[in-house]
Amino acid sequence: MNMNEIIKITNLTKSFGNIIACSSITLEVYPGEIVGIVGESGSGKTTLLKCASGLYKPDSGEVFFRSDDNYVQNICNISEPDLRQLMRTDWSFIHQNPRDGLRMNISAGGNIGEKLMAIGNRHYGNIREAAAAWLEKVEIDSSRIDELPSNFSGGMQQRLQIARCLITEPKLIYMDEPTGGLDVSVQAKILDLIKKLVEELNIAAVIVTHDLGVVRLLADRVLVMKDGHIVEQGITDQVLDDPHHAYTQLLVSSIIQV
């Protein structure tokens, strides 16, 4: 199968009992672009993310992922070892709460280096050097490499999680409200960091958020979800400046101006 997209979701439907969380969703993501998914709580955006990353199995529809060597895999019927291998190498998942993505009883350096060891790196010096370099990259002083994450502030923990996720230079990252629990002043730094790294490493990113401000600054494209459907999509400015669907208009007009 030939495809240019890095990930391609076709006609994906997922329901929980009577509740349809995602209904016939079709979505393509190309290398190097940031796609934002917005919508209120319960609109199905997190379910979509979990289906796309293989954590949930959809009721119907397909999710195709293309690796570097143009090898295409269907995530819906991939074996667990293959899925976990993807998670270690080509993908990463950045959680809203850094505690969900970090090992809290392992030092910062160990957290960052873990993926390297998981893919077979057995040279302590190299692993440590890479971990220190990534700490600096996410603007944490590398002298803190041996501290536990619990010594860090929420914003630093989130940056640590980003370093841990990106050290193997994945091709695709999924982010679920990456700045959700953070102070606004910290949020800005994280957004800048994500944007820079995504550009530098030419990563494709799918970011789920309810914050239109985050989407405006970060995403190239945006999809608006409501009740399990994509009601509108387009270039971010397009959707936010000239919303066509009633729900998007409501969403945009509800932003509080400061």
Next chain:
Amino acid sequence: MIELKDISKSFRLYTQNSAKITVFKDVNLTVNRGELVAFTGKSGSGKTTLMKMIYGNYLPSKGSILVDKTDITKINLQDLIRIRNHKMGYISQFLRVIPRVSTMNIVSDSLIKLGSEKEDALAQASELLNFLDIPRKLWNLSPLTFSGGEQQRINIARAMICNYPYFLLDEPTASLDNKNIEKVITLIDKLKKNGCTIIGIFHDEMIRNEIADREIDVNSFK
């Protein structure tokens, strides 16, 4: 070359009793290479709406918009993003940036994004910021706390540092003093000499007289 063919645009406002507002009907317009066309008309007449349609921000209700013979209302989003990133600069009156990112980074990132080396981008950014009279001590600060005029110049710098063949200028000089207006006009002149196609909105008649090749009153499109 930018061509607008039979463009109509109306807004439907669902949050306000589904009111329908028609802004334009059957607009036809051609802007040639190296030409600077200025839109005129009183506030609310739709100058910005028309510009944003050309940038692909607003979708026309009808008609087509050709940039370099490519109909940007019909292409897929990735191609539109590519055109925006590599061909077309848009300078609005407002600066929109990630908070707490330094001025220097904002301006140089535009070039780095297009593939320039970091040192090279920083050097060009310094030159442009110098030219636009942004004090060096501000370069490492976020522009969000700067004065309106400074913000506007940084907005100009971050776009004009890239040599796009198309520029859309939405009152880039609105809050600048005369000295800085002259500098911006110098930059625009330079773009024109390089064959850049420009559509602009300038409230100041003097500026229009100085750089516009043609003026079009958008009220004629109603």
Next chain:
Amino acid sequence: MDELKYNFAYLDEQTKKTIRRAILKGLSIPGYQVPFSSREMPMPYGWGTGGIQVTSSCIKQDDTLKVIDQGSDDTTNAVSIRNFFKRVTNVQTTEDTNKATIIQTRHRIPEIPLVEKQILVYQVPTPEPFRFLEPSEFETRKIHALKEYGIMHLKLYEDISKNGHISTSYNYPVLVDDNYISAPSPIPKFDNPKMNNNPAIQLFGAGREQRIYAIPPYTKVISLDFEDYPFEATKANAVCQLCGATDSYLDEIIIDNAGGRMFVCSDTNYCHNNLLKKIYNP
């Protein structure tokens, strides 16, 4: 007289059969932890109930049993277990490593190299090497099934980053047969190299955790390490003050209230033999 009421080696034949099956399965998949239905034994968990059940299932009338605890034949634990088997099997017991056919051990491998047809039975408190990194059994099984072994190196990484060297000194994780990562039970890492390519059968029993695993004779057993921080079989840098051995694992013993201390062989049988040699061939 009471002893006669027990079946040979205490356990009933059915139980011994199921345990033998578990042992055979363990031998066929070196390093794999085989679940078994551990029985209540006439002693508390932590006293070696796993090892005793394995020994009970292997022992025959003509076997010679040796029991050591931290290398010593005469500590409470070793003496109790030896007496227990004496009572319920009436087999010969010995302190001599060379004469033993089954050696049940807690926390040591004898210094005298083992030979074919000997069985070494380890008492194991925590059979799962990943337990302290991952508390969920569901997850640790997945780790083994999918060979996601990177996090064991994470533990060693943490060791080096905290102490400058791999400070794990006992229960040092090993890779068995290039396949399963296993816990060697709390033996000092000094003993780890003895597990590799050993002619004897090595059986591991964990009573409370209900797991049996095994290493067949002549199996490759590698201690995990980093390229730039290779595995080292360390011991106290001293000689045995009784027999003068320099090559055996040493215990440090406090000998008075003034803080006086001495180093002696942990393996009492080895030390004893050395002393005899000194006496007869001075």
